[in-house]
Amino acid sequence: MKLNKFIPAAVLLLALAGCGGKEAEDSSKKQSKESTPASTNVTKKTETKAPAKPQPAKVVKEEEAAYIGQEDPSSIQVQTKTDTLSLQVADVQNVDWNSIEKDTPVSIKYYKDENGQFVLTGIVVKTDTKAKVIKEDAEYVGQLDPNSIEVNTKTDKLILQVDKVQNVDWNSIEPNAAIEIEYYQNKDGQYILQSIEKK
Known part of the structure; x- marks a missing residue:
């Protein structure tokens, strides 16, 4: 008879142990989900951007030239030792282009922009070298x-x-x-x- 009393108690114990174990396992999974960021369970989509074109560094040149004249309100023309250059003048302020005589010696600073245009960054009129007529x-x-x-x-x-x-x-x-x-x-x-x- 002792065995009959022991079997239901053992079954009850096993049932309780099985339920408790499952509950503990579910509880530990739940805690694990709560403490781990959701992003670990989700596949992240990453945007692939084309690498930005590196901007070429502005190489500023300095040259002696002869002033030819103003082509239009935004550009002038000068003659260097090797070339006739058209220079954009928007970056240079407070210069009265009409006051500079043709063939006046000037010292210029300029660079070539991404569109291939020459941009003037500075000009010095050499008035003291004016030739005697x-x-x-x-x-x-x-x-x-x-x-x-x-x-x-x-x-x-x-x-x-x-x-x-x-x-x-x-x-x-x-x-x-x-x-x-x-x-x-x-x-x-x-x-x-x-x-x-x-x-």
């Missing part, structure tokens, strides 16, 4: 090429660049004709004719 009588020798003529002054034989003088028919001036000339010597040592008049 010489006016004297001379004798016309002749035209050497489309850009230059030769004359004899009282003391020298000169070759003059004539690009600045417009509307002159050089063939109409006879060799040895008496003329009056105005010219100056530029920083490269060339003589630049500013005006010529037959006497």
Whole structure:
């Protein structure tokens, strides 16, 4: 009989132990879910962005040039030793472009932007290097090429660049004709004719 009493007690004990064990297991899973962030149970979607194009560093150049003139309100043109450049001037303030004479020596700072345009960042007008204009009588020798003529002054034989003088028919001036000339010597040592008049 003792066995009959023991069996229901053992079954009850096993049933209670099985329920308690399941409940403890469920409880530990629940606590584990609560303490662990939800993101560990969810697959994260990550956006893949194309790598940003690296912006090229602005390489600022500094050069000596001759001022040619203003092309429009937002750009000027200068002549460097090697090129004629059009420069955007929006970054440069307080410059009266009309007050700078053509062929005035300038020192420029500029860079090439991502669109291939040259952008001026600074300009210094070299007013102290303005050449002295010489006016004297001379004798016309002749035209050497489309850009230059030769004359004899009282003391020298000169070759003059004539690009600045417009509307002159050089063939109409006879060799040895008496003329009056105005010219100056530029920083490269060339003589630049500013005006010529037959006497």
